[in-house]
Every structure is written in C-alpha cells, then in structure tokens.
Amino acid sequence: xxxxxxxxxxxxxxITPYQPGRPAEEVAAEFGIGNPIKLAxxxxxxxxxxxxxxxxxxxxxLARYPDGNGTALKAKLAQxxxxxxxxxxxxxxxxxxxxxxxRAFVNLxxxxxxxxxxxxxxxxATLAVGGAPVVTPALDWGYDLDAILAAVTDRTRVIxxxxxxxxxxxxVGREALKKFLDALPDHIVTVIDEAYAEYVEQPDYPDCxxxxxxxxxxxxxxxxxxxxxxxxxxVGYGVxxxxxxxxxxxxxQPFNVNSMGLAAAxxxxxxxxxxxxxxxxxxxxxxxxxxxxxxxxLGYIPSVGNFIAINFGHxxxxxxxxxxxxxxxxRPLANYGMPDHLRVTIGSAGENARFLHVxxxxxxxxx
Ligand SMILES: *Cc1c(COP(=O)(O)O)cnc(C)c1O
Numbered sequence: 075x076x077x078x079x080x081x082x083x084x085x086x087x088x089i090t091p092y093q094p095g096r097p098a099e100e101v102a103a104e105f106g107i108g109n110p111i112k113l114a115x116x117x118x119x120x121x122x123x124x125x126x127x128x129x130x131x132x133x134x135x136l137a138r139y140p141d142g143n144g145t146a147l148k149a150k151l152a153q154x155x156x157x158x159x160x161x162x163x164x165x166x167x168x169x170x171x172x173x174x175x176x177r178a179f180v181n182l183x184x185x186x187x188x189x190x191x192x193x194x195x196x197x198x199a200t201l202a203v204g205g206a207p208v209v210t211p212a213l214d215w216g217y218d219l220d221a222i223l224a225a226v227t228d229r230t231r232v233i234x235x236x237x238x239x240x241x242x243x244x245x246v247g248r249e250a251l252k253k254f255l256d257a258l259p260d261h262i263v264t265v266i267d268e269a270y271a272e273y274v275e276q277p278d279y280p281d282c283x284x285x286x287x288x289x290x291x292x293x294x295x296x297x298x299x300x301x302x303x304x305x306x307x308x309v310g311y312g313v314x315x316x317x318x319x320x321x322x323x324x325x326x327q328p329f330n331v332n333s334m335g336l337a338a339a340x341x342x343x344x345x346x347x348x349x350x351x352x353x354x355x356x357x358x359x360x361x362x363x364x365x366x367x368x369x370x371x372l373g374y375i376p377s378v379g380n381f382i383a384i385n386f387g388h389x390x391x392x393x394x395x396x397x398x399x400x401x402x403x404x405r406p407l408a409n410y411g412m413p414d415h416l417r418v419t420i421g422s423a424g425e426n427a428r429f430l431h432v433x434x435x436x437x438x439x440x441x
Contacts (some may be wrong), residue, residue, distance in 0.1 A: 085201040087089035110401040113419040122350040129341035140333035168297040168310025169307035180205040184231040216244030236267040243377020248280040270379040272301040307335040335420035396436035
C-alpha cells in the first residue's frame with residue numbers, strides 16, 4: 075500500500091498544521107466551566123461594530139453569489155488609503171492574501187525569508203507551494219532587519235515582515251524600514267503585514283500603505299479580524315501597485331470573500347467611534363496588565379498590538395494548562411520558539427481582571 079506521506083508534496087509533508095486558540099465552548103465542555111474567556115486569538119473584546127452587525131441584518135440575498143470584485147468595499151478602502159481601487163486585493167482574511175503571494179511568486183525551491191518568532195502562517199504559505207523557508211534570528215525578540223538583508227540571495231523571492239509582529243508585539247520604525255526596503259535587490263516581493271496597524275499610536279510607526287507609489291514590489295496587508303472585530307467573517311486585504319494586485323488576483327478564488335463579509339467590512343470602516351473605543355480600551359487594558367506584570371516581577375515584551383507576551387522565566391505549558399482549567403484560555407508559544415512565554419490578548423476590563431486572578435491562582439498551584 076502506498077503511504078499518503080509518499081504522495082503528499084515534499085513541502086506539505088514538512089507542514090505542522092496551524093494550532094488555533096481553543097474555542098471557549100470546547101474548554102467549557104472539557105473542564106466543566108460555565109463561562110470561560112478566550113484571550114488567545116487577539117480578537118476585539120468589544121466585539122463587532124454595531125454598524126457592521128446592522129449591515130448584516132440587511133444582507134438577505136444569500137442565494138446570489140457575492141460581488142466577486144468586491145467593488146463597493148474596494149472603493150471605500152481605496153478612499154481610506156488614498157489609492158486607486160485597482161491597488162486593493164480582497165482576501166478571505168489577510169491569511170488569504172499571504173497565500174496569494176506565495177502562489178503567485180514562489181517557485182519550487184525559491185527562498186522565502188521571515189524572522190524567528192514571526193507569524194506562524196509565513197512558513198505554512200511557503201511550504202505549501204514548495205518554497206524554502208529561510209528563518210533569520212531575532213534581536214531582542216524583534217526583527218533584525220540587517221540579518222534579513224544578509225540572508226537575501228539570488229533565490230529569494232518573498233520576504234514577510236509583520237509590523238507589529240505577532241506574537242511578540244514588537245515593531246519596526248519608519249526610517250529603519252525605509253532603509254531596509256531601499257537596500258533590497260529588485261527581484262523580491264516584500265510583504266508588510268499590518269494586521270494590528272490600527273492599534274499602534276507610536277508617531278514613528280509607518281503606515282506602509284502610503285509607500286506603494288515608491289516601491290513596485292511592496293505588498294501591505296491589513297485585516298478586519300482585529301480592531302474591526304470581524305474575525306469570524308474572514309475579510310482582509312492587500313494594498314500594492316495595480317500590477318502586483320493583478321498577479322494576486324490571478325490565483326484568487328473568484329468569490330473568495332462572501333457577501334456577509336463584504337457588507338460588514340464596509341460598514342465597520344465607517345464606525346470611527348467603535349475603532350476609537352477599541353483602541354483606547356486596548357491601551358487601558360495594556361497598562362493594567364503591564365502594571366500587574368511589574369507588581370509580580372514578571373518580564374514581558376513591550377507590545378504595540380492588542381496582546382502581550384509574558385515571560386515566566388521557565389516553560390509555561392503547565393501554567394497555560396492550569397489557567398485553562400480555571401476558565402482562562404491564553405496562547406502558549408512553544409511552537410514560536412518561545413516556550414517560557416504566554417501570549418495574552420488584551421480583553422475587556424472584566425476579562426483582564428479575571429485573567430490576573432486566575433494567573434495568580436495558576437502560579438500558586440504550579441509552584
Ligand atoms: C491575526 C493576524 C493576521 C490576520 O489574519 P486574518 O486571516 O486576516 O484573520 C495576519 N497577520 C498577523 C501577523 C496576524 O496576527
């Protein structure tokens with residue numbers, strides 16, 4: 075009998091499937107906990123924008139295919155970023171866009187560079203198309219752009235940079251990133267993954283959607299899964315030159331974004347007060363958690379996103395388990411090469427308080 079392992083492509087054989095945060099319902103059932111909270115997937119604790127929810131209520135032509143071009147949403151996004159609609163590529167989550175890049179530009183054996191402790195989807199997208207992942211060392215948990223430059227070869231086709239990075243929350247400033255892009259040779263498509271951009275308040279943080287006129291091989295990705303609170307609907311997008319977008323669209327499923335997602339995303343973009351409320355709640359919650367870390371002598375990586383990686387100084391798997399059994403689901407990071415850290419999404423004030431309470435109990439029980 076032929077083993078499936080022999081039939082799968084060489085790249086796919088090397089893939090370790092992505093491990094999503096465990097759903098609260100599943101944890102509730104397993105541990106008999108009434109109302110577990112999930113702080114494991116960087117979702118918005120305020121939920122979706124009321125405008126988006128309202129738009130969904132009016133979306134009733136489910137028998138029809140969605141607009142395969144996403145014309146209305148693209149027009150809004152184009153206006154938002156001051157670019158032409160032809161610069162926007164819509165994705166079923168920005169995850170979709172990351173896969174388009176690999177499919178469109180990475181030949182068998184081509185090298186794809188990303189950093190240690192970077193987002194887990196980059197190796198998945200690379201291996202699925204037979205690309206060769208090149209992982210560069212991190213610097214103080216963040217990106218070492220010089221190390222990435224040094225790793226570039228004639229075979230490099232794509233570089234993935236998450237800014238800010240998940241799961242570390244580190245970020246790269248304007249000058250450093252510009253200098254990096256300027257130093258790259260011409261045969262590389264660079265992806266700047268800005269999934270958390272809307273949270274960042276640092277003045278030196280670059281909105282790279284504004285750079286596409288200067289870099290013809292730059293693709294910037296954004297998502298409705300994080301600050302917009304629409305993770306369940308799966309909508310993301312890319313901003314690039316129309317020429318680059320054309321190649322991405324060649325490998326895109328004709329109807330990759332569904333009609334509910336298109337409607338809700340367009341409405342969410344207009345909900346400025348929801349976005350402001352989400353951002354300020356996040357920074358309040360972040361300050362609360364950072365303060366609690368200081369009080370407990372726990373290290374953490376300063377984060378500009380809606381999550382924080384806390385360093386326990388020893389493998390944190392037991393703590394993760396113990397917290398889960400007490401109804402608080404956070405994210406272990408061993409598969410990101412960070413076994414001593416747990417990543418915690420900033421929740422609502424109540425969730426953050428409960429997280430701390432359970433953390434203290436778990437620390438006491440694991441001693
Ligand atoms: C959450 C996240 C995404 C977004 O994923 P979607 O497919 O848009 O839900 C992309 N990149 C990073 C770094 C993320 O953390």
